[in-house]
Amino acid sequence: MEAPIQDLFTINNLWMMVSTLLIFIMHLGFATLEAGLTRAKNTVNILFKNTIIPAIGLLTYALVGFNLMYPGAEFAGSFFGFSGFGLSLPEGWDSSNYNAGYTYFTDFIFQAMFAATAATIVSGAVAERMKLGPFITFSLLYVGVCYPIVGMWKWGGGFLNTLETPFYDFAGSTIVHTVGGWAALVGAFLLGPRIGKYTPTGMKAIPGHNIPMATMGVFLLWFGWFGFNGGSVLSADPGTVSRVFVTTSLAASAGAIAALITSYIKFKTYDITMVLNGILAGLVGITAGADKMGVLDAVYIGAIGGILVVLGVIAFDKLKIDDPVGALAVHLVGGIWGTLAVGIFGELAGLNQLLSQFIGIAAVGAFCFGSSWLIFFTLKRTVGIRVDEKEEIEGLDINEHQMRAYPDFASKD
Amino acid sequence: MEAPIQDLFTINNLWMMVSTLLIFIMHLGFATLEAGLTRAKNTVNILFKNTIIPAIGLLTYALVGFNLMYPGAEFAGSFFGFSGFGLSLPEGWDSSNYNAGYTYFTDFIFQAMFAATAATIVSGAVAERMKLGPFITFSLLYVGVCYPIVGMWKWGGGFLNTLETPFYDFAGSTIVHTVGGWAALVGAFLLGPRIGKYTPTGMKAIPGHNIPMATMGVFLLWFGWFGFNGGSVLSADPGTVSRVFVTTSLAASAGAIAALITSYIKFKTYDITMVLNGILAGLVGITAGADKMGVLDAVYIGAIGGILVVLGVIAFDKLKIDDPVGALAVHLVGGIWGTLAVGIFGELAGLNQLLSQFIGIAAVGAFCFGSSWLIFFTLKRTVGIRVDEKEEIEGLDINEHQMRAYPDFASKD
Amino acid sequence: MEAPIQDLFTINNLWMMVSTLLIFIMHLGFATLEAGLTRAKNTVNILFKNTIIPAIGLLTYALVGFNLMYPGAEFAGSFFGFSGFGLSLPEGWDSSNYNAGYTYFTDFIFQAMFAATAATIVSGAVAERMKLGPFITFSLLYVGVCYPIVGMWKWGGGFLNTLETPFYDFAGSTIVHTVGGWAALVGAFLLGPRIGKYTPTGMKAIPGHNIPMATMGVFLLWFGWFGFNGGSVLSADPGTVSRVFVTTSLAASAGAIAALITSYIKFKTYDITMVLNGILAGLVGITAGADKMGVLDAVYIGAIGGILVVLGVIAFDKLKIDDPVGALAVHLVGGIWGTLAVGIFGELAGLNQLLSQFIGIAAVGAFCFGSSWLIFFTLKRTVGIRVDEKEEIEGLDINEHQMRAYPDFASKD
Amino acid sequence: MKKIEAIIRTSRFDYIHRCISKLGVKFLSFYEVKGMGFEHARQEMYRGVAYEPAYIPRTKLEIVVPDDLAEGVINCILQEGKTSEVGDGKIFVYEVLEAYRIRNQDTGEDAL
Amino acid sequence: MKKIEAIIRTSRFDYIHRCISKLGVKFLSFYEVKGMGFEHARQEMYRGVAYEPAYIPRTKLEIVVPDDLAEGVINCILQEGKTSEVGDGKIFVYEVLEAYRIRNQDTGEDAL
Amino acid sequence: MKKIEAIIRTSRFDYIHRCISKLGVKFLSFYEVKGMGFEHARQEMYRGVAYEPAYIPRTKLEIVVPDDLAEGVINCILQEGKTSEVGDGKIFVYEVLEAYRIRNQDTGEDAL
């Protein structure tokens, strides 16, 4: 092999590895965002979930996920494939013979980091009332099995990839974010709202206990998104990756401003949590087409995402689906919007594409809604998914963990 | 184009992109530092500002800033140039034809991340008393227009770059830090001190509410500075970038130790906030000449920066200019010191250089002082820039945002 | 020099620089982990230590450490070498003539960031009761002199590297982690337990005051470990670095799960601090052989590390050696385990290797135990190492720093 | 005038408050106190060491009322504060010599 | 001896304290309480939902004084605590049976 | 029945509690208050400015006991709360008109 090719391979692989660690730190972003937007008495619990999920995600992805998601060329165009348990190094795994952009191990670890984000999305929506055991069980199954199956449909060469006009989802508005979003919807719905959220005398606010922590979470997520989207180029290609950086950042910025304005119009106040959600909605929105959008497209997509997220939060509250951190508005609404946007804005815009995007959203939605309903419902009917009333009021930390997040501070209530 | 050139281009561009995300995370650094060094009742407000600034900065930089700062060769040696609104991809934008080190998009996003830091510096100095609306207005104008104009003078090929002995400012001790610093000075001065800071019976301490958060901020800033200075090499050149890493780190370390010793001598106590400011002063100080300094030069520059920052904090307090986070001592004093140091230490040291450094500092200072005075003063006379007394005492969070940063914790007073 | 070689050199150097900044951020990880697991009244103190250590570490490493640790080929196989004070650029320092993977400056700064971690490990174990001055003195000597001497034995080409079957320690399970661990043991032992920890009526819990901060610390450490282990490849070699990423991540994950299960069995509760320690134990464990392990090896090593860390915490408590953050169980036990594991699992497994590993552990242990005893004991007998009872009860922050970490919050007791 | 002090379960506050309001007593002060009594604090656990925090967090109410309202308020607390499990708390009654409303210098029962 | 309890606006504390000090009363204890009364808490807002925190944070003073000083202290509070807007708070006066200084076992008025 | 209120050093709480327990009094409430008195707060320092926090954090005990136990409890506090340095605090005693146990409506001394 000539040196130049090997050099380029080394560069590409380097970027993919850096992307991997950027995606890794998103888990800290999720952990702090979710902890910040919930109450102090449930903080250990939410951190516990967000700490254990990446661990579970990485291990199950090594055991089955990777080979479910990338079963190989023989499963092209299909719905399901599996190439065996565990990781086994193919011939030439560490050279451009495996792939021009990365080694087999880079491929695995990059994809594995992605996988765990889906379950993390769920943890925010079911926060402050779901039992720990069933949540871990759910995550195990959902990250281990459901996510890779859906991922295979597109990224593993499955049927969504072989539509006449192939479904397009660059970095996972549908494949990652709505996958998490649907399960979050099912979970939040089957659990019911937190005690005291929707009362006979109207909706009550349950403020998040640590706004700095939530802010930090969103910055870390944006930071990680450079890897999430930038790494999805699957090489260090200067033009594409830098374009993705620009579209991603501008969408996030536009999302922030749009959410600021929308929430100000709606609520007559500067709500930082809405701005934070706006940033995330911009990011989720641009994710499906980050490499196919122009500068203005990105701004539009982000801005619309920012508007939708505020309306989404209001809408889910109207439906009495209690989502403490706005995960549904961000990941589900934002993910659907971003996926559709590929058919509306940018290089691929067109009716056929829009149709394919619909098909993709619907297929993934049906499968994820169904499978997460199955899991959550089974858990609900067997072990139960919700902590009992007394535990919820006293807090999950002291009941599920016999521990407090801030033992030295006096609490307000 | 031959492969090797393209490979090197890809490597360079990769480093520039990584630098971009390092600079991005500095915004979280500023947010947490400033929030940590102010009071709990103003935390949402300061976080809000620091969250919205990068969004505004990126969007305005795309709209006008980039083309104001880099208007093109025809404006070489001049004071002002503009090459039109928005971003438009030049021919060969994604290859080494555009630049040996980066694509057009990388160029933009790297520079855009720099831009927002100037406004962020201001937010710390005006914290705990400035109204939100006027602050956003100021930031919009300052980041959108003033910063790029000044930037053009040197980095865009303007008159400071074509002096006989060109003004030297590697990564922006003057172009970024004093630009922020002058506006911070004007803002802090026109606002006046926080209620209760300078009383008839003497100066009062108003301790920052969260020292861990402030510490985190400084670590993140140092982390980001590897990209701020390292990326200013504008390529991944191994020798220069690694040298910049070393000078940057040693200056920060020397700043820490010098500030520790100085503040111990002055105050007879180990004040961590002074050590944190010392690190930042070392970093700001080395920024102008990070690529021209030897190992010992860097240590000297950092150490002197660390001494100056402590003396600066004391001096501004004597002048009754109230700067809750020490932004003036760090960015203004530190920035001036660093710029001058290029004429005193390292490869460029010499009287002519020192003179050019003075010219640069003075020109930038005059313009920034003037323009920020104009903006702040106009705002003061029209909409007003300071919250009213009751709001300030109760806190900006509850008054400007109707929200609390830590609703679950009992506060002390 | 031909372009391709220079390109590869640039890539390698880039990765080494990125690794450097990843290791840098580990210091924030240590700071937040240690602060989170101790009490609010000692928070400024622990942050102060963790802020000043990297500064001291970098400066002393420039002054003496680097040349003690890498004294040059003439000291091959020996116990001690020194090539003079300060940094002096060798011929061709910025090209592949110096090294195929990095420039002289990259080499220095990468190694310097490693150095400071050893002292940081100690700060956790002696937290909440050690005087600031003696701690700084100890760190200065230990990082400046002891660590580089031990490092030289292996990485500087010393006698451990020239054993018949050379001692193997890829990224420092022994050379870094046990070096910190032995000193932590000596320090914790000579100081004695915190007041109220082991009472006549049994052991008392002294809960850490900020679990979110501790969690953040562990995520940042894992994040940084990609550079700690990944950078220890000393090039961007795609196969090896990506393999290291995989083994590192899987070991951390397995450590988390194993610690979760072990602590659940032992304590019947889901203790997040044990899961966090489990992650770290997995990381420390894999460090010695991260480039020589297969996927399953990594999982085993991590899992055993996760079990050992829980048993270790229990054991040290039984011995009444009070280690507030679990540094001994993580770094000392984990480091020894990881080093031995190289002789048990993976490519190098074998009795001779195991023997060499024992020799390495023993030699390093003897030297570090001895030298840190000498320093700590001398300090104890002269200036004293422990704050007095009243100071300890009131907190080190108010006594050593006259400052509080959270002045706006009401404390619980 | 009487001052009624009650140490109650924090979780019963809303119920008691509602009952008292119905009597027309809309004014009260309350704050967190730490209680020691028959009921023991829930065990916590940290790194393998179980421990009982030394106290139970409780809410203390203070209500000053004209003599004739005292009985009603006490009954509210007795009824609504009761879970019949150990730890429900106590009510203490004191004599108030004088009361003033700072806003308009009203004194005596007018001030309440 | 009398115990004077006052529920005041936190923002008036310094003024009241200064006035009382001038009377020669330098000793007092105070702490945060939550008040419910005529004045309603400022509305807060979170993610589109406006809500009124159930209470207003207030400061409670406790001062034990010899009978002859009581009036002066009460006047201080009435004057300096007054903003004339709803929510200024209340003063309550109680009889103290006995007082002790722990340091030296002084009792009665000597203990104050 | 008597109510014994004591403002003590937080660090003496455990000792006092132990002494009182021995008398058979196992029930009490306590909470943090801020004290101003002879003792001045320890100086703090922030960015070169020394300042004295306006108050000293102290613990306030409240114990209601039958008349005959009052003396014992007071002695406990006087003995165990004493360090002989300025700032040891005070004890105040009040008359309690009535007491109720919420759990089972016991009244009077039975309720304690």
Ligand SMILES: Nc1ncnc2c1ncn2[C@@H]1O[C@H](COP(=O)(O)OP(=O)(O)O)[C@@H](O)[C@H]1O
């Ligand atoms: N004599 C007392 N003086 C002050 N506070 C008391 C007294 N007795 C009880 N309390 C308070 O009431 C709380 C509840 O009392 P406890 O004995 O646990 O249950 P119960 O009231 O059901 O008998 C205690 O935690 C304590 O705060």
Ligand SMILES: Nc1ncnc2c1ncn2[C@@H]1O[C@H](COP(=O)(O)OP(=O)(O)O)[C@@H](O)[C@H]1O
């Ligand atoms: N009867 C009472 N018992 C105890 N606390 C009271 C009583 N009345 C008022 N308060 C306290 O005084 C505060 C101020 O009273 P409020 O009715 O709002 O205004 P004003 O005193 O001006 O009439 C309340 O928030 C409450 O804490």
Ligand SMILES: Nc1ncnc2c1ncn2[C@@H]1O[C@H](COP(=O)(O)OP(=O)(O)O)[C@@H](O)[C@H]1O
């Ligand atoms: N007259 C008083 N009324 C209310 N609290 C008091 C009074 N006198 C003292 N205290 C409380 O007791 C604490 C200790 O009193 P101080 O004068 O400092 O010392 P000492 O009790 O040793 O004379 C004060 O901080 C304050 O909280």
